Amino acid sequence: MSWLTWRLQRSTIIAAVALIAVFAVVVPNLDLSSHLDSRAANGLFVLGPPAFATVVAVFWGAPLVAREYEHNTYKLVWSRDRSATRWLAVRVGQLLAPLVVLTIAVNLITRVLYDRIVAASQYPPSDVTPYDLWPPLQLTMVLAAFGLGILAGMVARSSVPAMGITLVVYAALRIGLGMFARPYLLPPLRYIGEGPPDGSMPVGFGYLDGAGHELSKSDAVTQCAATSPTGVQKCMGSNQIVRQYVDAQPPDRIQDLQLIEFGIYAAIAAVTLAAAWLVLRRRMVA
Amino acid sequence: MTEGIALAVEGLGKRYRRKVALRDCSFELPAGRVSALVGMNGAGKTTLLSVLAGLLPPTEGRVRLPAGERRIAFVAQEKPLYRHFSVRDMLRLGSKLNTVWDQQRALDWLARFDVPLDRPCGKLSGGQQAQVSFAVAIGSRPSVLLLDEPLSNLDPLARREVVKELLSAVVDTDMTVLMSTHVVAELSGVADHLLLLGDGELVLSGDVDDLLAAHRNYAGPRSERPPVPGEVLVASHVGGQSTFLMESFEPVAAPWTARPVTLEDLVLARLENARAVAA
CATH class of the missing domain: 3.40.50.300 (P-loop containing nucleotide triphosphate hydrolases)
Known part of the structure:
Protein backbone atom coordinates (compact mmCIF):
# COMPACT_ATOMS: atom_id res chain seq x y z
CA MET A 1 0.00 0.00 0.00
CA SER A 2 1.35 3.42 -0.91
CA TRP A 3 1.69 6.29 1.52
CA LEU A 4 -1.19 8.08 -0.17
CA THR A 5 -3.64 5.17 0.06
CA TRP A 6 -2.70 4.67 3.69
CA ARG A 7 -3.01 8.38 4.44
CA LEU A 8 -6.44 8.56 2.78
CA GLN A 9 -7.81 5.33 4.24
CA ARG A 10 -6.02 4.85 7.51
CA SER A 11 -8.94 5.69 9.79
CA THR A 12 -11.22 3.16 8.07
CA ILE A 13 -8.48 0.51 8.00
CA ILE A 14 -7.67 1.03 11.68
CA ALA A 15 -11.37 0.90 12.60
CA ALA A 16 -11.82 -2.40 10.72
CA VAL A 17 -8.72 -3.91 12.36
CA ALA A 18 -9.99 -2.79 15.78
CA LEU A 19 -13.38 -4.41 15.19
CA ILE A 20 -11.74 -7.67 14.16
CA ALA A 21 -9.44 -7.50 17.19
CA VAL A 22 -12.48 -7.20 19.46
CA PHE A 23 -14.03 -10.20 17.68
CA ALA A 24 -10.76 -12.14 18.17
CA VAL A 25 -10.70 -11.35 21.88
CA VAL A 26 -14.38 -12.13 22.49
CA VAL A 27 -14.52 -15.51 20.71
CA PRO A 28 -12.07 -17.50 22.90
CA ASN A 29 -13.48 -15.93 26.05
CA LEU A 30 -17.10 -16.92 25.56
CA ASP A 31 -18.31 -19.41 28.17
CA LEU A 32 -20.36 -21.75 25.99
CA SER A 33 -21.78 -23.64 28.96
CA SER A 34 -23.70 -20.51 29.88
CA HIS A 35 -26.98 -20.07 28.06
CA LEU A 36 -26.46 -16.35 27.53
CA ASP A 37 -22.97 -16.74 26.11
CA SER A 38 -23.93 -19.57 23.78
CA ARG A 39 -26.75 -17.46 22.37
CA ALA A 40 -24.26 -14.64 21.90
CA ALA A 41 -21.91 -17.11 20.19
CA ASN A 42 -24.64 -18.14 17.73
CA GLY A 43 -25.45 -14.52 17.04
CA LEU A 44 -21.79 -13.67 16.48
CA PHE A 45 -21.35 -16.63 14.19
CA VAL A 46 -24.36 -15.76 12.05
CA LEU A 47 -23.89 -11.98 11.98
CA GLY A 48 -20.13 -11.48 12.39
CA PRO A 49 -18.89 -12.16 8.85
CA PRO A 50 -21.80 -10.37 7.09
CA ALA A 51 -21.29 -7.43 9.45
CA PHE A 52 -17.63 -7.26 8.43
CA ALA A 53 -18.59 -7.34 4.73
CA THR A 54 -21.17 -4.61 5.35
CA VAL A 55 -18.59 -2.45 7.12
CA VAL A 56 -16.34 -2.86 4.08
CA ALA A 57 -19.19 -1.90 1.74
CA VAL A 58 -20.38 1.10 3.71
CA PHE A 59 -17.15 2.51 5.15
CA TRP A 60 -14.50 1.45 2.65
CA GLY A 61 -16.37 1.27 -0.65
CA ALA A 62 -19.05 3.95 -0.56
CA PRO A 63 -16.89 6.92 0.50
CA LEU A 64 -13.93 6.01 -1.74
CA VAL A 65 -15.09 8.13 -4.67
CA ALA A 66 -18.09 9.87 -3.07
CA ARG A 67 -15.88 11.72 -0.60
CA GLU A 68 -13.68 13.08 -3.39
CA TYR A 69 -16.77 14.50 -5.09
CA GLU A 70 -18.26 15.75 -1.85
CA HIS A 71 -15.19 17.74 -0.83
CA ASN A 72 -14.29 18.68 -4.42
CA THR A 73 -10.89 17.09 -3.90
CA TYR A 74 -11.37 15.24 -7.19
CA LYS A 75 -10.51 18.55 -8.81
CA LEU A 76 -7.20 18.36 -7.02
CA VAL A 77 -6.27 14.73 -7.60
CA TRP A 78 -7.73 14.03 -11.03
CA SER A 79 -6.42 15.98 -13.94
CA ARG A 80 -4.38 15.58 -17.06
CA ASP A 81 -1.19 14.43 -15.37
CA ARG A 82 -2.89 11.70 -13.39
CA SER A 83 -6.05 10.31 -14.89
CA ALA A 84 -9.07 9.67 -12.72
CA THR A 85 -9.46 6.08 -13.87
CA ARG A 86 -5.87 5.34 -12.93
CA TRP A 87 -6.44 6.97 -9.55
CA LEU A 88 -9.46 4.67 -9.00
CA ALA A 89 -7.59 1.57 -10.16
CA VAL A 90 -4.65 2.34 -7.85
CA ARG A 91 -6.89 2.97 -4.80
CA VAL A 92 -8.91 -0.21 -5.39
CA GLY A 93 -5.83 -2.28 -6.17
CA GLN A 94 -4.02 -1.16 -3.07
CA LEU A 95 -6.97 -1.77 -0.78
CA LEU A 96 -7.42 -5.34 -2.04
CA ALA A 97 -4.44 -6.72 -0.10
CA PRO A 98 -5.62 -5.46 3.31
CA LEU A 99 -9.16 -6.59 2.44
CA VAL A 100 -7.99 -10.13 1.71
CA VAL A 101 -5.88 -10.26 4.88
CA LEU A 102 -8.71 -8.98 7.07
CA THR A 103 -11.22 -11.34 5.46
CA ILE A 104 -8.93 -14.29 6.16
CA ALA A 105 -8.65 -13.11 9.78
CA VAL A 106 -12.44 -12.95 10.07
CA ASN A 107 -12.70 -16.38 8.47
CA LEU A 108 -10.22 -17.96 10.91
CA ILE A 109 -11.85 -16.42 13.98
CA THR A 110 -15.29 -17.52 12.78
CA ARG A 111 -13.96 -21.06 12.25
CA VAL A 112 -12.70 -21.13 15.84
CA LEU A 113 -16.13 -19.97 16.94
CA TYR A 114 -17.81 -22.66 14.82
CA ASP A 115 -15.65 -25.40 16.32
CA ARG A 116 -16.39 -24.15 19.81
CA ILE A 117 -20.16 -24.08 19.20
CA VAL A 118 -20.16 -27.58 17.69
CA ALA A 119 -17.99 -28.98 20.49
CA ALA A 120 -20.21 -27.44 23.16
CA SER A 121 -23.57 -28.79 22.01
CA GLN A 122 -24.78 -32.08 20.67
CA TYR A 123 -27.26 -30.43 18.36
CA PRO A 124 -25.94 -27.08 17.20
CA PRO A 125 -28.62 -24.63 15.96
CA SER A 126 -29.64 -25.15 12.35
CA ASP A 127 -28.32 -21.74 11.29
CA VAL A 128 -24.83 -22.60 12.48
CA THR A 129 -23.39 -24.19 9.33
CA PRO A 130 -19.92 -23.84 7.86
CA TYR A 131 -21.43 -23.01 4.45
CA ASP A 132 -20.35 -19.33 4.34
CA LEU A 133 -16.94 -20.18 5.75
CA TRP A 134 -15.62 -21.59 2.50
CA PRO A 135 -12.83 -19.01 2.00
CA PRO A 136 -13.38 -18.24 -1.71
CA LEU A 137 -17.08 -17.62 -1.06
CA GLN A 138 -16.43 -15.43 1.95
CA LEU A 139 -13.83 -13.46 0.05
CA THR A 140 -16.07 -12.78 -2.94
CA MET A 141 -18.87 -11.75 -0.58
CA VAL A 142 -16.52 -9.06 0.76
CA LEU A 143 -15.28 -8.03 -2.68
CA ALA A 144 -18.84 -7.72 -3.99
CA ALA A 145 -19.58 -5.51 -0.98
CA PHE A 146 -16.57 -3.33 -1.78
CA GLY A 147 -17.49 -3.04 -5.47
CA LEU A 148 -21.10 -2.24 -4.69
CA GLY A 149 -20.03 0.52 -2.30
CA ILE A 150 -17.70 2.08 -4.84
CA LEU A 151 -20.34 2.04 -7.57
CA ALA A 152 -22.93 3.57 -5.23
CA GLY A 153 -20.43 6.30 -4.34
CA MET A 154 -19.75 6.93 -8.00
CA VAL A 155 -23.45 7.34 -8.73
CA ALA A 156 -24.43 9.28 -5.61
CA ARG A 157 -21.28 11.49 -5.49
CA SER A 158 -22.00 12.14 -1.83
CA SER A 159 -20.93 9.97 1.09
CA VAL A 160 -23.99 9.64 3.26
CA PRO A 161 -26.48 8.80 0.47
CA ALA A 162 -23.91 6.43 -1.02
CA MET A 163 -23.52 4.69 2.34
CA GLY A 164 -27.30 4.41 2.71
CA ILE A 165 -27.79 2.98 -0.77
CA THR A 166 -24.93 0.55 -0.21
CA LEU A 167 -26.29 -0.62 3.12
CA VAL A 168 -29.79 -1.27 1.75
CA VAL A 169 -28.67 -2.94 -1.47
CA TYR A 170 -26.01 -5.11 0.14
CA ALA A 171 -28.29 -6.20 2.98
CA ALA A 172 -31.00 -7.05 0.46
CA LEU A 173 -28.50 -9.01 -1.60
CA ARG A 174 -27.17 -11.02 1.34
CA ILE A 175 -30.60 -11.74 2.77
CA GLY A 176 -32.14 -12.52 -0.62
CA LEU A 177 -29.33 -14.76 -1.77
CA GLY A 178 -28.40 -16.31 1.56
CA MET A 179 -31.82 -16.91 3.07
CA PHE A 180 -34.18 -17.28 0.12
CA ALA A 181 -32.38 -18.11 -3.12
CA ARG A 182 -29.62 -20.36 -1.77
CA PRO A 183 -31.63 -23.65 -1.49
CA TYR A 184 -32.92 -23.21 -5.05
CA LEU A 185 -29.60 -22.45 -6.76
CA LEU A 186 -29.89 -26.05 -7.96
CA PRO A 187 -33.32 -27.76 -8.29
CA PRO A 188 -33.70 -29.58 -4.92
CA LEU A 189 -34.03 -33.37 -4.77
CA ARG A 190 -37.29 -34.85 -3.47
CA TYR A 191 -37.17 -37.58 -0.86
CA ILE A 192 -40.40 -39.58 -0.51
CA GLY A 193 -40.95 -41.94 2.35
CA GLU A 194 -37.34 -41.68 3.49
CA GLY A 195 -35.57 -38.70 4.99
CA PRO A 196 -32.74 -36.94 3.19
CA PRO A 197 -29.22 -38.00 4.20
CA ASP A 198 -27.55 -36.44 7.24
CA GLY A 199 -25.96 -33.11 6.57
CA SER A 200 -28.50 -32.15 3.87
CA MET A 201 -29.72 -28.61 3.42
CA PRO A 202 -33.50 -28.73 3.98
CA VAL A 203 -35.59 -26.91 1.40
CA GLY A 204 -39.20 -27.81 2.19
CA PHE A 205 -41.67 -30.61 2.89
CA GLY A 206 -45.27 -31.50 2.11
CA TYR A 207 -47.73 -34.17 1.05
CA LEU A 208 -48.45 -36.05 -2.18
CA ASP A 209 -51.51 -38.01 -3.25
CA GLY A 210 -51.38 -41.48 -4.77
CA ALA A 211 -50.72 -40.07 -8.24
CA GLY A 212 -47.78 -38.02 -6.94
CA HIS A 213 -49.47 -34.60 -7.05
CA GLU A 214 -48.60 -32.13 -4.33
CA LEU A 215 -51.36 -31.63 -1.78
CA SER A 216 -51.88 -28.77 0.57
CA LYS A 217 -51.93 -29.81 4.20
CA SER A 218 -55.72 -29.37 4.48
CA ASP A 219 -56.26 -31.47 1.31
CA ALA A 220 -54.09 -34.19 2.79
CA VAL A 221 -56.10 -34.17 6.00
CA THR A 222 -59.38 -34.31 4.01
CA GLN A 223 -58.20 -37.28 1.98
CA CYS A 224 -57.06 -39.16 5.05
CA ALA A 225 -60.33 -38.39 6.83
CA ALA A 226 -62.34 -39.69 3.84
CA THR A 227 -60.52 -43.02 3.69
CA SER A 228 -59.82 -43.69 7.32
CA PRO A 229 -62.00 -41.45 9.49
CA THR A 230 -60.77 -42.88 12.75
CA GLY A 231 -57.04 -42.56 12.33
CA VAL A 232 -56.27 -39.36 10.48
CA GLN A 233 -53.06 -38.93 12.45
CA LYS A 234 -51.95 -42.47 11.67
CA CYS A 235 -52.93 -42.17 8.02
CA MET A 236 -50.93 -38.97 7.60
CA GLY A 237 -47.79 -40.59 8.95
CA SER A 238 -48.14 -43.98 7.28
CA ASN A 239 -47.56 -43.08 3.65
CA GLN A 240 -50.50 -45.35 2.69
CA ILE A 241 -53.01 -42.88 1.29
CA VAL A 242 -51.06 -39.65 1.27
CA ARG A 243 -47.30 -39.62 1.22
CA GLN A 244 -44.91 -37.21 2.85
CA TYR A 245 -41.99 -35.78 0.97
CA VAL A 246 -38.96 -33.71 1.90
CA ASP A 247 -37.15 -31.48 -0.60
CA ALA A 248 -33.48 -31.05 0.20
CA GLN A 249 -30.01 -30.51 -1.15
CA PRO A 250 -27.95 -33.58 -0.21
CA PRO A 251 -24.50 -33.08 1.33
CA ASP A 252 -22.62 -33.93 -1.87
CA ARG A 253 -24.26 -30.94 -3.52
CA ILE A 254 -23.30 -28.37 -0.91
CA GLN A 255 -20.02 -27.68 -2.58
CA ASP A 256 -21.72 -27.12 -5.96
CA LEU A 257 -24.10 -24.65 -4.32
CA GLN A 258 -21.16 -22.85 -2.74
CA LEU A 259 -19.47 -22.73 -6.12
CA ILE A 260 -22.55 -21.22 -7.77
CA GLU A 261 -22.90 -18.63 -5.01
CA PHE A 262 -19.18 -17.88 -5.29
CA GLY A 263 -19.72 -17.30 -9.01
CA ILE A 264 -22.62 -14.92 -8.35
CA TYR A 265 -20.65 -12.81 -5.84
CA ALA A 266 -17.55 -12.85 -8.03
CA ALA A 267 -19.67 -11.63 -10.96
CA ILE A 268 -21.19 -8.87 -8.81
CA ALA A 269 -17.72 -7.79 -7.69
CA ALA A 270 -16.39 -7.76 -11.26
CA VAL A 271 -19.43 -6.03 -12.74
CA THR A 272 -19.67 -3.31 -10.06
CA LEU A 273 -15.96 -2.50 -10.22
CA ALA A 274 -15.97 -2.45 -14.02
CA ALA A 275 -19.13 -0.31 -14.05
CA ALA A 276 -17.59 2.16 -11.60
CA TRP A 277 -14.50 2.40 -13.80
CA LEU A 278 -16.55 2.88 -16.95
CA VAL A 279 -18.82 5.50 -15.39
CA LEU A 280 -15.76 7.43 -14.28
CA ARG A 281 -14.15 7.17 -17.70
CA ARG A 282 -17.30 8.38 -19.40
CA ARG A 283 -17.53 11.26 -16.98
CA MET A 284 -13.95 12.36 -17.58
CA VAL A 285 -13.41 11.57 -21.26
CA ALA A 286 -15.81 12.36 -24.08
CA MET B 1 0.95 24.76 -33.61
CA VAL B 208 -5.18 44.08 -23.40
CA ASP B 209 -3.01 46.83 -24.89
CA ASP B 210 -4.25 46.14 -28.42
CA LEU B 211 -7.85 46.05 -27.26
CA LEU B 212 -7.52 49.31 -25.38
CA ALA B 213 -5.79 50.92 -28.34
CA ALA B 214 -8.57 49.83 -30.67
CA HIS B 215 -11.34 51.50 -28.66
CA ARG B 216 -12.13 55.12 -27.91
CA ASN B 217 -14.63 57.17 -25.97
CA TYR B 218 -15.94 60.01 -28.10
CA ALA B 219 -17.79 62.90 -26.47
CA GLY B 220 -19.41 65.87 -28.12
CA PRO B 221 -22.67 67.77 -28.70
CA ARG B 222 -25.83 65.77 -28.66
CA SER B 223 -26.08 63.62 -31.77
CA GLU B 224 -27.84 60.43 -32.77
CA ARG B 225 -24.93 59.45 -34.99
CA PRO B 226 -21.36 58.84 -33.90
CA PRO B 227 -18.71 61.25 -35.16
CA VAL B 228 -16.56 58.56 -36.80
CA PRO B 229 -17.24 55.25 -38.58
CA GLY B 230 -16.98 52.07 -36.52
CA GLU B 231 -18.93 49.78 -34.21
CA VAL B 232 -20.73 51.59 -31.40
CA LEU B 233 -20.63 49.64 -28.16
CA VAL B 234 -22.33 52.14 -25.90
CA ALA B 235 -24.11 55.34 -26.77
CA SER B 236 -25.40 57.65 -24.09
CA HIS B 237 -27.10 61.00 -24.40
CA VAL B 238 -27.30 63.21 -21.33
CA GLY B 239 -28.56 66.78 -21.61
CA GLY B 240 -26.83 68.46 -24.52
CA GLN B 241 -24.03 65.90 -24.68
CA SER B 242 -23.56 62.53 -26.35
CA THR B 243 -20.84 59.95 -25.69
CA PHE B 244 -20.02 56.93 -27.77
CA LEU B 245 -17.78 54.02 -26.76
CA MET B 246 -16.60 52.73 -30.13
CA GLU B 247 -14.32 50.24 -31.72
CA SER B 248 -12.36 52.87 -33.58
CA PHE B 249 -9.16 54.82 -33.27
CA GLU B 250 -9.98 57.50 -35.80
CA PRO B 251 -9.06 61.03 -34.79
CA VAL B 252 -11.95 63.42 -34.46
CA ALA B 253 -12.44 67.13 -35.06
CA ALA B 254 -13.66 69.66 -32.51
CA PRO B 255 -16.08 70.01 -30.85
CA TRP B 256 -15.73 66.22 -30.41
CA THR B 257 -13.07 64.81 -28.13
CA ALA B 258 -11.61 61.30 -28.04
CA ARG B 259 -10.45 59.68 -24.79
CA PRO B 260 -8.86 56.27 -24.25
CA VAL B 261 -11.13 53.68 -22.63
CA THR B 262 -10.41 51.83 -19.40
CA LEU B 263 -10.40 48.04 -19.34
CA GLU B 264 -13.40 48.06 -17.04
CA ASP B 265 -15.40 50.29 -19.43
CA LEU B 266 -14.52 48.07 -22.34
CA VAL B 267 -15.36 44.81 -20.57
CA LEU B 268 -18.68 46.07 -19.27
CA ALA B 269 -19.63 47.55 -22.63
CA ARG B 270 -18.80 44.34 -24.47
CA LEU B 271 -20.69 42.18 -21.99
CA GLU B 272 -23.72 44.43 -22.09
CA ASN B 273 -23.69 44.39 -25.86
CA ALA B 274 -23.44 40.62 -25.95
CA ARG B 275 -26.39 40.39 -23.58
CA ALA B 276 -28.45 42.77 -25.69
CA VAL B 277 -27.72 40.72 -28.81
CA ALA B 278 -28.66 37.50 -27.08
CA ALA B 279 -31.93 38.91 -25.71
Missing part, protein backbone atom coordinates in the same frame (compact mmCIF):
# COMPACT_ATOMS: atom_id res chain seq x y z
CA THR B 2 2.69 28.12 -33.73
CA GLU B 3 5.57 29.14 -31.50
CA GLY B 4 4.60 31.13 -28.44
CA ILE B 5 1.22 29.48 -27.98
CA ALA B 6 0.77 27.63 -24.69
CA LEU B 7 -2.63 26.22 -25.43
CA ALA B 8 -5.11 26.44 -28.30
CA VAL B 9 -8.82 25.80 -28.20
CA GLU B 10 -10.86 25.07 -31.31
CA GLY B 11 -14.63 25.19 -31.52
CA LEU B 12 -15.03 24.13 -27.91
CA GLY B 13 -18.57 23.53 -26.74
CA LYS B 14 -20.11 22.02 -23.63
CA ARG B 15 -23.75 21.14 -23.36
CA TYR B 16 -25.36 19.90 -20.20
CA ARG B 17 -28.66 18.11 -20.43
CA ARG B 18 -30.71 21.26 -20.89
CA LYS B 19 -28.29 24.11 -20.76
CA VAL B 20 -25.55 25.12 -23.16
CA ALA B 21 -22.64 26.17 -20.98
CA LEU B 22 -20.07 26.87 -23.71
CA ARG B 23 -20.59 27.52 -27.40
CA ASP B 24 -18.00 27.44 -30.17
CA CYS B 25 -15.05 28.87 -28.25
CA SER B 26 -11.80 29.26 -30.16
CA PHE B 27 -8.75 31.05 -28.80
CA GLU B 28 -5.06 30.73 -28.15
CA LEU B 29 -3.19 31.46 -24.94
CA PRO B 30 0.11 33.29 -25.46
CA ALA B 31 2.92 31.40 -23.72
CA GLY B 32 4.64 32.83 -20.68
CA ARG B 33 1.99 35.41 -19.96
CA VAL B 34 -0.97 35.99 -17.72
CA SER B 35 -4.36 35.84 -19.41
CA ALA B 36 -7.56 36.80 -17.71
CA LEU B 37 -10.81 34.98 -18.27
CA VAL B 38 -13.53 37.48 -17.52
CA GLY B 39 -17.26 37.05 -17.43
CA MET B 40 -20.25 37.54 -15.21
CA ASN B 41 -21.31 34.80 -12.81
CA GLY B 42 -22.65 31.87 -14.79
CA ALA B 43 -20.95 32.91 -18.02
CA GLY B 44 -19.16 29.55 -18.26
CA LYS B 45 -15.76 30.43 -16.82
CA THR B 46 -15.60 27.44 -14.48
CA THR B 47 -16.89 25.12 -17.20
CA LEU B 48 -14.21 26.33 -19.60
CA LEU B 49 -11.45 25.94 -17.01
CA SER B 50 -12.70 22.47 -16.04
CA VAL B 51 -12.62 21.40 -19.68
CA LEU B 52 -9.10 22.80 -20.07
CA ALA B 53 -8.03 21.02 -16.87
CA GLY B 54 -9.34 17.72 -18.22
CA LEU B 55 -12.00 17.36 -15.53
CA LEU B 56 -14.92 17.70 -17.91
CA PRO B 57 -15.16 16.27 -21.41
CA PRO B 58 -16.18 18.87 -24.03
CA THR B 59 -19.26 18.10 -26.11
CA GLU B 60 -17.51 19.40 -29.18
CA GLY B 61 -14.24 20.91 -30.25
CA ARG B 62 -10.84 20.25 -28.78
CA VAL B 63 -8.01 21.56 -26.67
CA ARG B 64 -4.53 21.41 -28.15
CA LEU B 65 -1.25 21.69 -26.33
CA PRO B 66 2.14 22.08 -27.96
CA ALA B 67 4.31 19.00 -28.20
CA GLY B 68 6.86 18.26 -25.51
CA GLU B 69 6.69 19.00 -21.81
CA ARG B 70 3.16 20.19 -21.30
CA ARG B 71 1.48 19.95 -17.98
CA ILE B 72 -1.57 21.70 -16.66
CA ALA B 73 -2.25 22.51 -13.04
CA PHE B 74 -5.69 23.64 -11.94
CA VAL B 75 -6.69 25.41 -8.76
CA ALA B 76 -10.46 25.12 -8.46
CA GLN B 77 -12.56 27.89 -7.02
CA GLU B 78 -13.24 25.93 -3.83
CA LYS B 79 -9.48 25.49 -3.25
CA PRO B 80 -10.11 21.86 -2.28
CA LEU B 81 -7.74 20.21 0.19
CA TYR B 82 -7.95 17.10 2.32
CA ARG B 83 -9.02 18.67 5.59
CA HIS B 84 -7.37 16.03 7.77
CA PHE B 85 -4.03 16.27 5.93
CA SER B 86 -1.36 18.52 7.38
CA VAL B 87 0.09 21.11 5.04
CA ARG B 88 3.22 18.96 4.82
CA ASP B 89 1.04 15.98 3.82
CA MET B 90 -0.52 18.07 1.05
CA LEU B 91 2.93 18.78 -0.37
CA ARG B 92 3.74 15.08 -0.18
CA LEU B 93 0.47 14.39 -2.03
CA GLY B 94 1.59 16.87 -4.67
CA SER B 95 4.92 15.09 -5.00
CA LYS B 96 3.18 11.71 -5.40
CA LEU B 97 0.62 12.83 -7.93
CA ASN B 98 2.90 14.78 -10.24
CA THR B 99 5.57 13.56 -12.56
CA VAL B 100 7.54 16.72 -11.80
CA TRP B 101 7.70 18.21 -8.34
CA ASP B 102 9.63 21.13 -6.95
CA GLN B 103 9.38 20.90 -3.17
CA GLN B 104 11.47 24.01 -2.62
CA ARG B 105 9.17 26.19 -4.71
CA ALA B 106 6.15 24.95 -2.79
CA LEU B 107 7.90 25.49 0.56
CA ASP B 108 9.02 28.95 -0.48
CA TRP B 109 5.48 29.89 -1.38
CA LEU B 110 4.15 28.71 1.97
CA ALA B 111 6.94 30.44 3.86
CA ARG B 112 6.22 33.64 1.97
CA PHE B 113 2.67 33.61 3.32
CA ASP B 114 3.50 32.26 6.81
CA VAL B 115 1.47 29.06 6.45
CA PRO B 116 2.35 26.59 9.27
CA LEU B 117 3.39 23.24 7.80
CA ASP B 118 2.20 20.98 10.59
CA ARG B 119 -1.34 22.21 10.98
CA PRO B 120 -4.21 20.19 9.44
CA CYS B 121 -5.60 22.00 6.41
CA GLY B 122 -9.08 22.02 7.96
CA LYS B 123 -7.78 24.22 10.78
CA LEU B 124 -6.27 26.85 8.48
CA SER B 125 -7.98 30.13 7.61
CA GLY B 126 -9.62 30.41 4.19
CA GLY B 127 -6.75 32.53 2.95
CA GLN B 128 -4.14 30.04 4.18
CA GLN B 129 -6.03 27.17 2.53
CA ALA B 130 -5.87 29.10 -0.74
CA GLN B 131 -2.10 29.49 -0.25
CA VAL B 132 -1.72 25.73 0.21
CA SER B 133 -3.65 25.16 -3.03
CA PHE B 134 -1.40 27.61 -4.84
CA ALA B 135 1.73 26.02 -3.36
CA VAL B 136 0.68 22.55 -4.55
CA ALA B 137 -0.08 23.90 -8.02
CA ILE B 138 3.14 25.92 -8.26
CA GLY B 139 5.19 23.02 -6.92
CA SER B 140 4.07 20.83 -9.80
CA ARG B 141 5.89 23.21 -12.19
CA PRO B 142 3.08 23.31 -14.73
CA SER B 143 3.49 24.78 -18.18
CA VAL B 144 -0.04 26.11 -17.88
CA LEU B 145 -1.57 27.14 -14.57
CA LEU B 146 -5.36 27.50 -14.49
CA LEU B 147 -6.77 29.50 -11.59
CA ASP B 148 -10.51 29.76 -11.00
CA GLU B 149 -11.31 32.95 -9.09
CA PRO B 150 -7.94 32.73 -7.33
CA LEU B 151 -8.24 35.92 -5.33
CA SER B 152 -11.82 35.53 -4.17
CA ASN B 153 -11.20 34.56 -0.55
CA LEU B 154 -8.08 36.60 0.06
CA ASP B 155 -7.89 39.89 1.90
CA PRO B 156 -6.81 42.90 -0.16
CA LEU B 157 -3.24 42.79 1.12
CA ALA B 158 -2.87 39.08 0.36
CA ARG B 159 -4.33 39.66 -3.09
CA ARG B 160 -1.58 42.04 -3.97
CA GLU B 161 1.07 39.67 -2.59
CA VAL B 162 -0.34 36.66 -4.42
CA VAL B 163 -0.45 38.58 -7.67
CA LYS B 164 3.14 39.72 -7.18
CA GLU B 165 4.36 36.19 -6.43
CA LEU B 166 2.43 34.75 -9.35
CA LEU B 167 3.92 37.26 -11.73
CA SER B 168 7.42 36.51 -10.49
CA ALA B 169 6.73 32.77 -10.89
CA VAL B 170 5.60 33.44 -14.46
CA VAL B 171 8.84 35.28 -15.16
CA ASP B 172 11.03 32.67 -13.43
CA THR B 173 9.54 29.55 -14.96
CA ASP B 174 8.07 30.56 -18.29
CA MET B 175 4.72 29.44 -16.99
CA THR B 176 1.48 30.49 -18.67
CA VAL B 177 -1.36 31.54 -16.40
CA LEU B 178 -5.06 31.72 -17.14
CA MET B 179 -7.08 33.13 -14.28
CA SER B 180 -10.79 33.73 -14.16
CA THR B 181 -12.49 36.54 -12.37
CA HIS B 182 -15.72 38.46 -12.40
CA VAL B 183 -14.14 41.45 -10.73
CA VAL B 184 -12.64 43.48 -13.55
CA ALA B 185 -10.88 45.81 -11.11
CA GLU B 186 -8.69 42.85 -10.06
CA LEU B 187 -7.10 42.76 -13.48
CA SER B 188 -5.25 46.01 -13.75
CA GLY B 189 -1.53 45.38 -13.79
CA VAL B 190 -2.01 41.61 -13.70
CA ALA B 191 -3.25 40.29 -17.01
CA ASP B 192 -1.94 41.37 -20.36
CA HIS B 193 -4.25 39.15 -22.36
CA LEU B 194 -8.00 39.03 -22.11
CA LEU B 195 -10.66 36.42 -22.82
CA LEU B 196 -14.15 37.74 -22.33
CA LEU B 197 -16.96 35.22 -21.92
CA GLY B 198 -20.58 36.24 -22.18
CA ASP B 199 -23.23 33.59 -21.68
CA GLY B 200 -21.05 30.73 -22.87
CA GLU B 201 -19.66 32.53 -25.87
CA LEU B 202 -16.32 34.18 -26.38
CA VAL B 203 -17.19 37.86 -26.79
CA LEU B 204 -13.70 39.26 -27.08
CA SER B 205 -10.16 38.01 -26.96
CA GLY B 206 -6.83 39.64 -27.47
CA ASP B 207 -3.97 41.51 -25.87
